[in-house]
Amino acid sequence: MQTFLQLLFSGLALGSIYALVALGFVVIYRSSQVFNFAHGEFVMLGAFLMISLVRGGVWWIVALLITMVVTGAVGMGVERSVLRPMIGRPVFVTVIVTIFVGALMRVAINLIWGGTERGMPTPWDNTGVMEILGARVLFNSVAAIVATAVVLIGFYLLFQRSRIGVGMRATASDQEVALGLGIPVGRVFGFSWFLAGSLAALAGVFLGMFPRIVDGNIWLIALVAFPAVLIGGLESPLGAVIGGFALGVVQLLAQGYVNPLLGTFGNNFHQVFPYVVMIGFLMFKPYGLFGTHEVERV
Amino acid sequence: MLEINNLEVVYNKVILVLRGISLTIEDGQIVAFLGSNGAGKTTLLRAITGLLDIHNGDVTKGTGSYDGKPLFGPDPDAIVRRGISHVMERRRIFADLTVEENLRSGAFTRRDAGIKDDLEAQYERFPVLGERRNRTAGYLSGGEQQMLAVARAMMARPKMLLMDEPTLGLAPRLVEEVAQVIKDLNAEGIGVLLVEQNASVALQIADHGYILETGKVVHDGPAEQLREDEDVKEFYLGVGGDGRRNYREVKHYRRRKRWLS
Ligand SMILES: Nc1ncnc2c1ncn2[C@@H]1O[C@H](COP(=O)(O)OP(=O)(O)OP(=O)(O)O)[C@@H](O)[C@H]1O
Ligand SMILES: [Mg+2]
Numbered sequence: 001m002q003t004f005l006q007l008l009f010s011g012l013a014l015g016s017i018y019a020l021v022a023l024g025f026v027v028i029y030r031s032s033q034v035f036n037f038a039h040g041e042f043v044m045l046g047a048f049l050m051i052s053l054v055r056g057g058v059w060w061i062v063a064l065l066i067t068m069v070v071t072g073a074v075g076m077g078v079e080r081s082v083l084r085p086m087i088g089r090p091v092f093v094t095v096i097v098t099i100f101v102g103a104l105m106r107v108a109i110n111l112i113w114g115g116t117e118r119g120m121p122t123p124w125d126n127t128g129v130m131e132i133l134g135a136r137v138l139f140n141s142v143a144a145i146v147a148t149a150v151v152l153i154g155f156y157l158l159f160q161r162s163r164i165g166v167g168m169r170a171t172a173s174d175q176e177v178a179l180g181l182g183i184p185v186g187r188v189f190g191f192s193w194f195l196a197g198s199l200a201a202l203a204g205v206f207l208g209m210f211p212r213i214v215d216g217n218i219w220l221i222a223l224v225a226f227p228a229v230l231i232g233g234l235e236s237p238l239g240a241v242i243g244g245f246a247l248g249v250v251q252l253l254a255q256g257y258v259n260p261l262l263g264t265f266g267n268n269f270h271q272v273f274p275y276v277v278m279i280g281f282l283m284f285k286p287y288g289l290f291g292t293h294e295v296e297r298v
Numbered sequence: 299m300l301e302i303n304n305l306e307v308v309y310n311k312v313i314l315v316l317r318g319i320s321l322t323i324e325d326g327q328i329v330a331f332l333g334s335n336g337a338g339k340t341t342l343l344r345a346i347t348g349l350l351d352i353h354n355g356d357v358t359k360g361t362g363s364y365d366g367k368p369l370f371g372p373d374p375d376a377i378v379r380r381g382i383s384h385v386m387e388r389r390r391i392f393a394d395l396t397v398e399e400n401l402r403s404g405a406f407t408r409r410d411a412g413i414k415d416d417l418e419a420q421y422e423r424f425p426v427l428g429e430r431r432n433r434t435a436g437y438l439s440g441g442e443q444q445m446l447a448v449a450r451a452m453m454a455r456p457k458m459l460l461m462d463e464p465t466l467g468l469a470p471r472l473v474e475e476v477a478q479v480i481k482d483l484n485a486e487g488i489g490v491l492l493v494e495q496n497a498s499v500a501l502q503i504a505d506h507g508y509i510l511e512t513g514k515v516v517h518d519g520p521a522e523q524l525r526e527d528e529d530v531k532e533f534y535l536g537v538g539g540d541g542r543r544n545y546r547e548v549k550h551y552r553r554r555k556r557w558l559s
Contacts, residue, residue, distance in 0.1 A: 088352075163406070166395070170403040173392040180349055180386060182378030182407035182454065 005135035007256040008249060013141035014210070015248020016148035020203035021221060022228040022240035023155070024196030030172045030235045031192040034083055034094045038102030039200060040222030045105065046071045046201025047208040047218055048113045051120060060123040064205060068198035075197025076190045083193075084186060106219060115216035120208030144206040151202060152241060155195070159237065164191060172235070224271075227278035233288030242289065247274050299324055300346075300382075300458065300491075302369070305360035307341050307513075309353065315341050317513040318360070323506075325457070328480065328490040330500035330521065332534055333510035339493040340387055342510075343460045346491075347384040348374040364458075378407045381457035385464060387493075389447045393436030397427050400435050400446055404453030413453070420449040423482075441472040448479060458489040465496050477503050497534035501525045509534070 021043060028036045046067050053063035078101055086094050120126075128139040159165040171178040171188045179185050207221055208214040228247045232239025255270035262269055282288070300323040307316040316338050323329045333339050344350045345357055346369060362369030364380060371377070383404075392400050401420055405413045421428030424445045430438065435446060444464055451459060461480070465473040477499050484490055484503075494500035501507055504521040509530065517530070524530050 088354075163402070166399050166402050167406055169395055169399070170392050170406075173394055174390055176349060176352060177386060177390045177392070178403070179352065179374045180347055180378075180384045181404055181450070182375035183403065184375055 002134050003256060004253075005133055006137070007252045009132065009135055009137040009141055009145075011249030011252035012245060013138070013144045013206075013248070014252060015245035016144050017203045017207050017210075017221070017244075018225040018228045018247050019241045019244025020148060020151070020199045020206075021225040022232065022244045023152075023237055024199040024203075025222070025225070025229050026232070026234065026237050026240040027192050027199075028196045030237070031168055032079075032083070032087075032189045033091065034098065035091065036196070037095060037098040037222075038078070038105060039196070040219030041102045041105035041109070042071055042075060042197045042200035043204040043207060043221050044109055044216075044219040045074060046204030047120065047214045048109055049201070050205045051118055051208070051214060052113070054121040060121070064202070067205065068201045071201035071204075072194040072196075072198035075193035075200075079190050079193035084189065102219070106216070110216055117213045117215040120205065120214055122209060126209060140206070140209040144209070147202065147206070151199070155199075155237070164188075168192060224274070227274045230278055231281050231288055233291030236288070236290035239288055239290035247277075250274065250277055300362075300364045300369075300489075302346075302362040303360055305342070305345060305362065306358045307338070307345055307350065307355055308358045309341075309355045311354075311356070315355070315513050316345070319510070319513070319515055321508060321515065321518075323458070323489060323491060326484070326487055326489050327506060328484050328492060328504045330497075330504035330507040331491065331493045331510055332495070332497045332500060332507060334495070336512075337510040338513040339510055340462055341513075343384060343462055343491070343493060345370060346460060347377050347382060348372060349384070375407055378454050378456075381455075383451035383454050383456035383459055385447050385451045385459060385461045387462040388466065389440070389443045391435045391438070391443050391446050391450070393434070395435055396432050397435050397438070397446060398431045400450050401427075401453050404450035407454055412455075416453055416455070420452060423479075424449055441468055441475065444468065444472070444476060445479070448476075448483075452483075456488065458491065459483065460491045460493075462493045463495060464492070465494065465499060473499055497530070501530075 021039065024042070025036060025039050028034055049070060050063055050067040053066060054060055058066065082097060082101055083094060086097060122140065122143070124139045124143070126140055129136045130139065130142065131137070159168065167178070167183045168188050168191070170181070170183055171185050175185055203221070204218065207218060225244065225247070228243035229240055231246065232241070232243030251270050251274055254273040258273070259266040259269050285291070301321070303320050305316055305319045306314065308314050319342060321329075331339050331342065341350075341355065344353065344355065346362070348371060350356060351372065357370045364382065367380070392403060395403070398417065401417055402413070405416065421431065426442050427446055427449060430442070435443065438446060448464070464476050464480070468476065473496065480490055480492065481503050492500055492504060501521045501524055507518060507521050507524045508515050509517040509524075517524075519527070
């Protein structure tokens with residue numbers, strides 16, 4: 001039981017990172033039908049920026065806010081300069097473009113920071129643990145889960161209740177009508193990229209705490225989180241969040257219970273397991289949990 | 299007043315769809331645009347509200363003005379702010395938003411405190427919408443969706459409504475209801491540019507009518523005059539028609555007959 005709880009909490013912590021990444025991906029896809037294959041690079045940018053700011057003496061929480069805002073602004077800039085002119089082009093073209101943008105960002109980040117490993121600073125003891133229900137949970141995990149929960153609630157309120165949220169959903173629902181009503185669709189796209197960028201940055205900060213290092217490969221997280229997006233359904237923010245948490249939990253449970261059964265072959269089984277789950281899942285629900293909720297009266 | 303002179307619109311740089319349209323709409327009038335499929339009615343509305351761009355269409359000639367200021371700029375939201383709202387063909391409500399969210403999206407250009415009152419005003423005008431304010435709009439009936447589309451446009455507080463075939467696909471009783479709504483709005487001082495294929499309803503409520511064919515105005519006049527016009531009757535009102543293909547041909551045929559006799 002204790003092992004299970006321990007795995008569950010670690011899984012939720014990892015899952016909160018997947019959820020943030022997956023949510024950003026969905027926010028962009030929903031508003032502008034762009035598969036953002038540069039998403040992992042925003043995670044990377046967030047992680048490196050945060051480390052530099054904190055090392056430069058900025059108070060941790062302020063550094064986090066600056067990191068999120070700056071990364072978001074970079075996202076907005078990418079949308080405005082690269083993707084806005086591509087509106088109406090085939091999905092395939094925008095995919096290639098975002099892959100290219102990602103590669104460029106990687107090069108730029110490596111140029112600025114060098115690809116070397118470094119630790120993510122935390123204001124708490126980053127090896128510290130606390131007991132929850134008898135399970136020993138890292139402070140890092142608790143912080144990741146709490147911060148993600150707060151941000152997700154904020155996102156929910158923004159998306160469901162606010163003026164810009166209604167504008168975003170209206171734009172996703174029918175772009176031409178949204179334009180016709182005077183909703184500045186271009187600004188909605190920009191705002192979506194801003195949100196996605198800052199969510200990715202937050203994910204990067206917490207991701208940097210788990211192996212407790214940040215290196216040039218951290219962007220690969222986006223590929224790992226991708227099953228969460230497909231399981232949740234490409235256009236559903238709620239699906240992305242549920243998919244993200246589920247993915248993290250399933251992955252850690254697999255690591256804890258399935259890997260040992262497989263002997264040496266099993267060492268890294270948990271890393272492919274999410275893909276196995278995803279493929280199995282998509283066989284039964286090809287549009288994911290909350291895909292195709294096309295509302296239509298029959 | 300809305301005025302358009304010699305408007306030409308081209309899609310995809312090559313397809314000429316409007317070939318020199320001129321029109322005038324006085325404030326507070328209902329003006330009907332009649333024409334068969336593909337005549338260019340929707341295109342005319344898109345040109346006014348700045349929605350040609352996303353269809354890869356361009357205004358290649360002509361001028362337009364509304365309240366003395368030029369039309370055909372690139373920003374649809376600027377037009378909405380100037381008081382022109384567009385109710386699109388086939389209703390096009392946001393199906394996965396609630397009724398109330400649909401209405402709020404219609405007020406996106408506004409930031410004043412009157413939005414709440416205007417919501418209530420719409421619910422008063424359309425009680426069914428009030429009863430269903432928290433329902434997902436996609437589950438409303440066709441008639442209710444049309445009302446929602448009108449109410450959503452009204453949330454921008456327009457001075458003029460452009461309505462694209464609002465009676466399309468509605469049962470006769472609902473057609474009457476929509477016509478009544480248009481009359482009521484007009485009585486409150488709102489100008490209406492009404493695009494319709496249902497000519498008899500449109501000419502009943504309109505002050506003035508234009509007949510559009512393949513991108514040209516082929517005839518226009520006061521609505522009561524058009525209602526009595528033999529050619530219009532024959533082709534658009536389905537009175538005594540004998541299957542001729544379009545208004546211009548009828549006209550041409552008559553002219554020839556007159557010459558011959
Ligand atoms: N996006 C577009 N690209 C190219 N051609 C278009 C486009 N939209 C409309 N057209 C063409 O322009 C012409 C006029 O179309 P429009 O939709 O304005 O007609 P309409 O009078 O509204 O017809 P309907 O009564 O069927 O709605 C048609 O020949 C149509 O094929
Ligand atoms: Mg049309």
